[in-house]
Amino acid sequence: xxxxxxxxxxxxxxxxxxxxxxxxxxxxxxxxxxxxxxxxxxxxxxxxxxxxxxxxxxxxxxxxxxxxxxxxxxxxxxxxxxxxxxxxxxxxxxxxxxxxxxxxxxxxxxxxxxxxxxxxxxxxxxxxxxxxxxxxxxxxxxxxxxxxxxxxxxxxxxxxxxxxxxxxxxxxxxxxxxxxxxxxxxxxxxxxxxxxxxxxxxxxxxxxxxxxxxxxxxxxxxxxxxxxxxxxxxxxxxxxxxxxxxxxxxxxxxxxxxxxxxxxxxxxxxxxxxxxxxxxxxxxxxxxxxxxxxxxxxxxxxxxxxxxxxxxxxxxxxxxxxxxxxxxxxxxxxxxxxxxxxxxxxxxxxxxxxxxxxxxxxxxxxxxxxxxxxxxxxxxxxxxxxxxxxxxxxxxxxxxxxxxxxxxxxxxxxxxxxxxxxxxxxxxxxxxxxxxxxxxxxxxxxxxxxxxxxxxxxxxxxxxxxxxxxxxxxxxxxxxxxxxxxxxxxxxxxxxxxxxxxxxxxxxxxxxxxxxxxxxxxxxxxxxxxxxxxxxxxxxx
Amino acid sequence: xxxxxxxxxxxxxxxxxxxxxxxxxxxxxxxxxxxxxxxxxxxxxxxxxxxxxxxxxxxxxxxxxxxxxxxxxxxxxxxxxxxxxxxxxxxxxxxxxxx
Numbered sequence: 012x013x014x015x016x017x018x019x020x021x022x023x024x025x026x027x028x029x030x031x032x033x034x035x036x037x038x039x040x041x042x043x044x045x046x047x048x049x050x051x052x053x054x055x056x057x058x059x060x061x062x063x064x065x066x067x068x069x070x071x072x073x074x075x076x077x078x079x080x081x082x083x084x085x086x087x088x089x090x091x092x093x094x095x096x097x098x099x100x101x102x103x104x105x106x107x108x109x110x111x112x113x114x115x116x117x118x119x120x121x122x123x124x125x126x127x128x129x130x131x132x133x134x135x136x137x138x139x140x141x142x143x144x145x146x147x148x149x150x151x152x153x154x155x156x157x158x159x160x161x162x163x164x165x166x167x168x169x170x171x172x173x174x175x176x177x178x179x180x181x182x183x184x185x186x187x188x189x190x191x192x193x194x195x196x197x198x199x200x201x202x203x204x205x206x207x208x209x210x211x212x213x214x215x216x217x218x219x220x221x222x223x224x225x226x227x228x229x230x231x232x233x234x235x236x237x238x239x240x241x242x243x244x245x246x247x248x249x250x251x252x253x254x255x256x257x258x259x260x261x262x263x264x265x266x267x268x269x270x271x272x273x274x275x276x277x278x279x280x281x282x283x284x285x286x287x288x289x290x291x292x293x294x295x296x297x298x299x300x301x302x303x304x305x306x307x308x309x310x311x312x313x314x315x316x317x318x319x320x321x322x323x324x325x326x327x328x329x330x331x332x333x334x335x336x337x338x339x340x341x342x343x344x345x346x347x348x349x350x351x352x353x354x355x356x357x358x359x360x361x362x363x364x365x366x367x368x369x370x371x372x373x374x375x376x377x378x379x380x381x382x383x384x385x386x387x388x389x390x391x392x393x394x395x396x397x398x399x400x401x402x403x404x405x406x407x408x409x410x411x412x413x414x415x416x417x418x419x420x421x422x423x424x425x426x427x428x429x430x431x432x433x434x435x436x437x438x439x440x441x442x443x444x445x446x447x448x449x450x451x452x453x454x455x456x457x458x459x460x461x462x463x464x465x466x467x468x469x470x471x472x473x474x475x476x477x478x479x480x481x482x483x484x485x486x487x488x489x490x491x492x493x494x495x496x497x498x499x500x501x502x503x504x505x506x507x508x509x510x511x512x513x514x515x516x517x518x519x520x521x522x523x524x525x526x527x528x529x530x531x532x533x534x535x536x537x538x539x540x541x542x543x544x545x546x547x548x549x550x551x552x
Numbered sequence: 553x554x555x556x557x558x559x560x561x562x563x564x565x566x567x568x569x570x571x572x573x574x575x576x577x578x579x580x581x582x583x584x585x586x587x588x589x590x591x592x593x594x595x596x597x598x599x600x601x602x603x604x605x606x607x608x609x610x611x612x613x614x615x616x617x618x619x620x621x622x623x624x625x626x627x628x629x630x631x632x633x634x635x636x637x638x639x640x641x642x643x644x645x646x647x648x649x650x651x
Contacts, residue, residue: 369610370606370610415610416609418641436642459642464613
């Protein structure tokens with residue numbers, strides 16, 4: 012969610028809902044107030060008009076009304092009453108006070124007796140004796156009920172069909188003679204103007220208060236939301252973005268009092284806590300990675316040391332034409348437990364070694380180095396392969412706390428004759444190629460692996476090579492190479508592959524075997540070290 | 553890989569089944585290390601053992617060395633595949649293998 016949209020939607024929604032609520036509330040209050048106000052004001056208004064009418068009635072001598080009409084108003088008593096009524100009209104601030112005698116045959120006509128007019132009302136007073144038709148049907152009914160004394164007074168409110176007059180209320184009371192009969196009606200007319208003024212003022216006040224309340228509340232709320240919600244949220248958001256980009260501790264961490272809203276405070280605290288934990292995790296990860304890199308570097312150096320400890324430059328003896336030799340070693344891990352070795356003991360004797368340490372990785376590599384050095388040092392001192400193996404076995408058994416062991420096939424080729432004297436300490440039988448026969452395994456009784464048991468004896472045996480014959484040494488990584496279907500390459504398949512290389516030199520032979528093994532294994536990971544050595548006896552052509 | 557242990561008097565028979573390799577050999581090593589000290593004869597019944605790697609051979613060697621001090625180790629019902637490995641590595645020379 013974008014910054015702008017967040018702000019818009021949150022404050023807009025809250026403020027809009029506040030305004031809407033207050034408006035609806037205000038309208039309801041106004042409506043109820045208006046109705047109640049109108050009712051009570053009207054009641055008050057009418058009763059005031061009625062009291063004025065009752066007061067005015069005391070000014071008129073009802074029994075003399077006929078006399079007044081006959082004299083056409085030229086009567087001192089009439090004039091006095093009229094004068095007093097005029098004063099009352101003005102003092103009470105009513106539009107009209109008038110007395111009429113209604114024609115009781117059909118109540119359709121009436122004759123004016125008294126008529127006083129407030130100067131500001133704009134009316135022209137009727138002359139005494141002025142006869143007028145009853146203007147409205149409802150008036151006739153009211154006249155009748157008042158004359159028949161069914162009602163003691165009547166109030167009529169007129170807001171339409173006024174013939175140009177302003178809205179007004181008229182209160183009427185009957186004027187009774189000494190005998191109790193109704194002689195005339197006294198009417199007091201008040202304009203509605205005042206009532207409407209007051210009602211309008213009331214409405215304005217309610218509307219004003221409502222609007223003020225809405226505006227005030229919205230402003231207060233929007234300030235509150237901005238300060239306590241939106242601004243903190245923006246800070247938290249900015250901090251999250253900063254942390255995602257920089258991944259570092261904040262110089263100015265989110266304040267504990269970022270907001271008065273609990274949830275926002277908790278969110279800010281969670282962000283800070285998350286940052287701390289992420290940083291801890293990252294620093295852990297960094298040290299672990301650094302440690303891994305260090306181990307990786309050490310392993311690659313170890314791997315270089317191991318590789319350079321065995322002859323790996325070919326041709327190994329460019330000046331010797333009597334034999335050709337090639338070997339390869341590929342550990343399953345950075346360093347391995349397999350190894351091959353070959354060296355001239357003297358001009359006529361070439362030592363050939365292939366060995367496989369139990370286990371893999373660094374422990375196997377360390378064990379391999381010890382074995383390799385012991386074998387070579389002892390071999391250079393002279394002696395038969397069996398003697399050499401016995402010596403090395405004894406030395407290794409002296410200090411073999413880890414109960415590791417190593418299988419070794421150790422042979423010495425007499426270059427001048429092609430005779431190999433060898434001894435086998437638990438290693439796989441070599442394959443020997445003879446012209447016209449192909450490769451076969453050269454099986455001899457095996458001695459025990461080196462390092463297993465103190466005082467073991469080993470037995471020498473001989474393999475006679477003719478020129479053109481080849482010796483193939485390998486570790487179990489070759490026949491036990493495993494594919495994804497968990498099938499092994501097997502010795503049989505190894506011999507088959509070898510027999511396709513009868514014309515090849517040692518290097519080509521090893522490449523062929525390696526290629527066949529790789530093809531067989533496919534995508535399955537290499538589990539074991541893969542080490543091979545091939546010697547071809549006789550001139551290298 | 554699974555073990556079945558039967559114990560009688562001072563002889564313990566451990567029937568080992570499945571593959572004995574880098575992953576499973578430590579389990580067998582643990583079993584052998586936890587043998588009662590008064591055990592005089594340890595019989596490893598390998599009838600159902602299909603494969604052993606050099607890690608497995610190492611455990612057989614540990615067992616052999618341990619039992620040489622307090623009695624004897626006997627391998628029983630060794631399958632042809634396992635027998636071949638024992639022959640190649642020369643282990644059959646130092647181990648007592650019974651049918």
